[in-house]
Amino acid sequence: MNAPSTVNNNELLGHPKGLFILFVTEMWERFSFYGMKALLIFYLTQYHLFNDQSGNLLIGSYAALVYAMPVLGGFLADRYLGFRKAVLFGGILLVLGHLGLAFEGREASIAANGDVVRDDFALQVFYFSLALIIMGVGFLKANISSLVGELYPPGDKRRDSGFTIFYMGINIGSAAATIVCVWLGEAYGWGYGFGAAGVGMFFGLISFVKGRPYLLGKGEPRNPEQLRKKTRYGLSQEWLIYTLTILGSAVVWQMVQSHSTVEKLLMVAGAASLIYITYYAVTQLDKVGRERLIALTVLIVFTVIFWALFEQAYTSLNLFADRVLDREIFGITIKAGQFLSLNAIFIILFAPVFAMLWVKLGRFNPNTAVKFSFGIILVGLGFGALVLGINLATMGKVAMIWLVLAYLLHTWGELCLSPVGLSAVTKLSPPKIVGFMMGVWFLATASSEFIASVLANIAAIDTEGGEIKDIEMAKGVYLELFEYLFYAGMFFGVLLLAISPLLKKFMHGVDRELNN
Ligand code: GLN
Numbered sequence: 001m002n003a004p005s006t007v008n009n010n011e012l013l014g015h016p017k018g019l020f021i022l023f024v025t026e027m028w029e030r031f032s033f034y035g036m037k038a039l040l041i042f043y044l045t046q047y048h049l050f051n052d053q054s055g056n057l058l059i060g061s062y063a064a065l066v067y068a069m070p071v072l073g074g075f076l077a078d079r080y081l082g083f084r085k086a087v088l089f090g091g092i093l094l095v096l097g098h099l100g101l102a103f104e105g106r107e108a109s110i111a112a113n114g115d116v117v118r119d120d121f122a123l124q125v126f127y128f129s130l131a132l133i134i135m136g137v138g139f140l141k142a143n144i145s146s147l148v149g150e151l152y153p154p155g156d157k158r159r160d161s162g163f164t165i166f167y168m169g170i171n172i173g174s175a176a177a178t179i180v181c182v183w184l185g186e187a188y189g190w191g192y193g194f195g196a197a198g199v200g201m202f203f204g205l206i207s208f209v210k211g212r213p214y215l216l217g218k219g220e221p222r223n224p225e226q227l228r229k230k231t232r233y234g235l236s237q238e239w240l241i242y243t244l245t246i247l248g249s250a251v252v253w254q255m256v257q258s259h260s261t262v263e264k265l266l267m268v269a270g271a272a273s274l275i276y277i278t279y280y281a282v283t284q285l286d287k288v289g290r291e292r293l294i295a296l297t298v299l300i301v302f303t304v305i306f307w308a309l310f311e312q313a314y315t316s317l318n319l320f321a322d323r324v325l326d327r328e329i330f331g332i333t334i335k336a337g338q339f340l341s342l343n344a345i346f347i348i349l350f351a352p353v354f355a356m357l358w359v360k361l362g363r364f365n366p367n368t369a370v371k372f373s374f375g376i377i378l379v380g381l382g383f384g385a386l387v388l389g390i391n392l393a394t395m396g397k398v399a400m401i402w403l404v405l406a407y408l409l410h411t412w413g414e415l416c417l418s419p420v421g422l423s424a425v426t427k428l429s430p431p432k433i434v435g436f437m438m439g440v441w442f443l444a445t446a447s448s449e450f451i452a453s454v455l456a457n458i459a460a461i462d463t464e465g466g467e468i469k470d471i472e473m474a475k476g477v478y479l480e481l482f483e484y485l486f487y488a489g490m491f492f493g494v495l496l497l498a499i500s501p502l503l504k505k506f507m508h509g510v511d512r513e514l515n516n
Contacts, residue, residue: 021211023169028204030173035181035197049108060453067446069138074439083219090140098198100129142438149426175344182337295506307448315456326397346411369500378413380489
């Protein structure tokens, strides 16, 4: 491939133009990701007639794998591919995977003897498409975030706001997706909703390819000659990685169908990552580098709690909205899945407010650990709002304002933790393993997704063909889960607050720059 031509006048709105290329690419990637994810639980429970439990568990396995794979993608990018090639390859896999989902097959039916008859071939196509998406996200998600970090030299004060802009791109994609794909899926058929997600990813890929000159050669492989060198298998190192990934999709295809295997994989990946981090900290770093890496790792562990609560959105909260929420306003019934777009809409509205708030607070600006603890407390409070809402609805459905309030609090929590966290990874991590550490950041989300699906099953309800029988009983079940999540958020949030002074010390001033 030819070297990219460079462009003059490299800034837009005070940021490198490359940021906006990554913004658009990630916007479309998240459009496809969230569009499909919002449809998933309904597609499984209403079209293929999965019961709640198996639907939640499949989503848990998929979501866990999708966020676990970036560790591998990040590691391969650090050592071999570089971030740009990894993102490109991931994008191609994603287009293929999303288009595969557009094939919906025959709808499940209930036989005379009460058994559910499913289109098994269509389901296998579906699982294989999920595997391609899992691999695609594995190569794209962490590496595109690391590439954002590469656009800013160390100490560049614009880094945090760069990540906030990038995070808005994520959420513009997700807001549009949950409205457009859910509408297409429910009004015209699942294939249209999933297909739209695939078309979105295709736009993302085109933007990334076309925008390459604006990346100014960032994110290229560390050692391009070695990458081109033939290995003993006859392929270059680069093509060997691509080939192994395709072969690996077949393994993931099987894994996504086995929740217990995913559980084991998560444990192995988590333990292996911690061992590698410890090895790296002990053998490769001085005291300051080591303590920063420890602080980062502790922060990442706490994100598991945050996302486990937050990710109820796609299972228990989605079903709660469908079943017991009064969704009617001005004579229009809002579709349950469309409530998911509130999170993204609130991010778009409040991200600039939070970015300004941190700056305005000046020396009172809380450090990253304190912000993380606020995040966890806020997500807990969101469930507190739902507990209140259910208790106030003595008879019949719950008013929708409570879910809106819950998503508002969840979003405020997310803004205290997620963009701040991505930026923190690119600063606290040793430069040579930044891709890997970004992968570990998402691996934490992977564990949360798994835990989230198990938690969601506390509120699994037996249905008849996807419909609940007794609203009052359903409310009681959701109340129990939400109370539990409220207390969990309070407990872990306060715990992190208590140890935040120690973490601040371990960050050795990086945090001061982070908050500028
Ligand atoms: N919503 C964000 C995204 O899609 C954060 C996901 C995460 O880190 N768990 O990028």
